[in-house]
Amino acid sequence: MTPTISKVGKEIKPSETLRLMEEVSSVEKEYGFKIIDLTSGQPDRGPTEDVLAALHEGGKLSRYGPVQGDPELREILSGVIAKEIGVRYGPQDIAITVGAKGGLDILMRVLLEPGENVGIMTPFWVTYPESVKMAYGIPCFLGSDGGLRPEPEKLRREIEAKNIKVLLYSSPCNPSGVVYTRDELEEIAKIVKEKDIWVISDEIYNQFLFDGKRHESILSIEDMRSNAILVDGPSKRFGVPGWRLGYVAGPSEVIKVLTKLQGHVNSGASRPNQYAMRVAYTSQKAKEATDDMRQRYERNRNIFVKGLNEIDGISCLKPEGAFYAFPGIDNFFGSKYEFVGKEFPIGSSADFRNFLLRKAQVAGVEGAPFGMDSHIRFSLATGEENIVNALNYINHAMKELHL
Template sequence: MSFSRRILSVQPSPTLALNAKAVQLAKQGHKVLNFAVGEPDYPTPKVVVDRAIESLKAGRTKYTPAGGSPELRQAIVDKLQRDNGLSFDTSQIVVGTGAKEILFHTFLSLLNDGDEVILTTPCWVSYADQIRAAGGIPVMIPVTSHGRIPSTEEIAKYSSPRTKAFVFNSPNNPAGYILTESEMKELGGFLAKQGWWVISDEIYEYMSFDHPHQSLLKVCPELKSKFILVNGLSKAFAMTGWRVGYCAAPQEVANMVKSLQSHSSTCIPGFIEDAAVVALKHGKPLMADDVARLRQRRDMATKLLDSLGGIKYFFPQGAYYIFVDIRDNLRGGDTSLNFSERLLQEHHLALAPGEAFGAPGFLRLSYATDEDTITEGIKRLHKALVG
C-alpha cells in the first residue's frame, strides 16, 4: 500500500494533542491548569453574537460566494485602511475558514515541489507542516539568543536559489515579540532585494501592548507586489470557533487562493459573514477592556516569574504567550517534549512543548486565562523546574 509522501511528512498538531490530553485528565476529575490553548478565555462580544442570531433567523444559511461576500470584503478593505493605512481593492481580499486555511491555500498557490520557505523559530506550529503538505521545504532558522527575529545576515545564510518565500509573524506566537519600525525597515529592505514572497501573519495585531501594531507593508511599501497579508477574527474578537480568516494579496495570488477555496471549503456561512462585518466595523475599541486585561496578566505573570527567579523567558510585547527557556533546567538528555508530558501527568499543568514551534528546550505558556490560574500555574511550574 502506498500513501501520499507529502501527507506522510505531516505531523498532527502537537498543541491540539496536548490540549486533548489535558481535557481528558480534567474529565477524570483532576484539577488541570491548562496553559496550552491558543485562544482568549473571554467571550465573543455580544453585538457580534446578536448579529449572527439575527442573520440566522433571517435565513442567511445558504452558500455564499467563494472568497467572501462583497460586504465582508469591503469591511476588510475599510479595516485595512483604518487600522493599517493600507489600500487594497476588494478583489484582492479572500475570506476563508480561519487564517489557517488561508495560509494553507497560500502555500499551495505559491510552492512547487522542493521550493524552500524560510521560517524563523520559534514559529507557529502549522507553518512547517502546511509547507510540507504543499510540497515545499520549511527551512527553519534556530532561535536567537534574544528570542527575536535573526539578523538579515543570518537569514541570508539560510537562503538558497530555491528560496521562494519568507514567513513573518509579528506580534509573534509564541515568543511575543513585536518588531520596532527600524527593525522592520531593515528586514523589509532586505526582503525586497531578495524578491521572495513575504507572508505576513498579523493575527495578533490587536494584542500589541506597548506600542501600536504596524504592518510590515506600511513600513516597507516596496514589498507590495510580493506581499501577502494574512489576518483573521479568531484572536482579535475572541472568535476562534467562528473560523474567519482572510488575506490581502497581489491579484494573481488572491485569485489562486480563492480558486482553491472554491474547491475545498467553498465559503464561510452567511450568518458568520454578517457577524464578522459588525466586528470589523467596531474594530479595536470593541476589545479594549479585554486587551487591557491581557496586558495586566502579562505584567502580573512576568513579575511573578521574576520574583520567583530561576526561570528564563523572553519578555513578551504582544500576543498572549510567554516562551519559557528551560534548556538550563533540563537534565540528562531530557527534552522539553518529555518534560511537558511529565508536567501534565505529575503536576497537572499543560504547557505546549517548544518542539511544536521548532524550538526544542522551551515551553509556551498561554496567559489568556484567569489570574488565580496563572498564579497557581506559575508556582507549580517553578516547583517542577527549580524545586
C-alpha cells in the same frame, strides 16, 4: 494488497497545541486532579451580544455565496487594513478564508512549486512547517540559533544559501510575543525586494500589543505591494476561533488564484459567520471587549513573567504582544523527578511539560514544535486567578526536581 496512504499524509505531524487539549482532559480523568490549562491559543471570552445577534440573523443566508467572500465584509476589511496598517487594499485584493489557517494552506499551493523552499522565522507557529509540506514545499528554519528577534544580515545570508522563495513569520509572534520594529521590518523588506521573493506576514495577534506599542506591518513599507501578503482574521480579536474565519490581502493576481483554488477546496467561508463579522468589525461594543481582553492579558503577563523570572533556572523575556509567555527551561535538562513511584528524567521541553503536568498540575506546550526545544509556551488568555495559582503550583513543583 492494501491501498497505500500518501507519503506526505504520513509525514504531517498533528497540531501539538490541539492534541494537548485532549491530553489535559485525559490526565485529569486518569489521575483525578484538576489541571490549570495554559495551552490554549484562544481568548477566554466570546463575541459580544450584538455580534451573536448578527450571527443569528445571518443564519438565513443558507445558500452558496461568493467564493472570494462577502462583498460588504471585504469592503469593511479594506477600511480596517487602511486604518490599522496605513495602506489601502481594495475589496478585490482581499479574500475571506476558512480561518487564517485555511488561508495560509491555500496560499502555499498558490505560491509554491513542489520542492521549493519556504523560509520560516524561528520560533514559529506549529502549523507553518506542516502547511508548507502539504503543498509539497520544503520548510527551512531561519534564525534558529536561540535568538527571539530577527537578525537581518544573518537572514540575508540564510535566504541566499537556502534559495528561499517565500519568507513566513508572525508579528506579534506566536509563541515568543516579540513584535517586530519598523527598523527590523524595513531591513527585511530590503532583503525581500533584493531577492525578489514573497513574504507572508501573519498578523493575527495585531490587537494584542502591550506597553503602548504600535503595530507595524511590512505591507505599509514603500514598494512592498508586489511582494507582501497579509494573513489575518477575527478569531483572536473577537474571541471566535471556532467560527473559522480569516482573510488574505495581497496582489490581485494572488487573490484571484487563491479564490479559484478555494472554490474547489471549500466553496468559500460560512456566510452566517461573515454576516456577523460585518457587525464585529464595526461594533463599538466589540472594540471595547477586545480592549478589555488586551488589558487583562497585559496584567497577566506582568504577574506571570515576573513570577517565572523569580524561579532559579527559568529565564523569560517580557512578551511585547500576542498572549503567551515563552520562558527558557533548558537549565533543567538532566534533572529528574518522581511520580507514581517512578523516576523520570528531563531531557527535552516535552519532558519538562510532562513534569509540570504531573507535579504542578499546570499544562503548557513544549517548545520543540515551535522550533525551540529549550523553551515552553504558556497562554496568558485566562483569568488572573489561574495565572496566580499556576505560578504558586510551579514554584512548589520546582522544589521536587533533583538537579
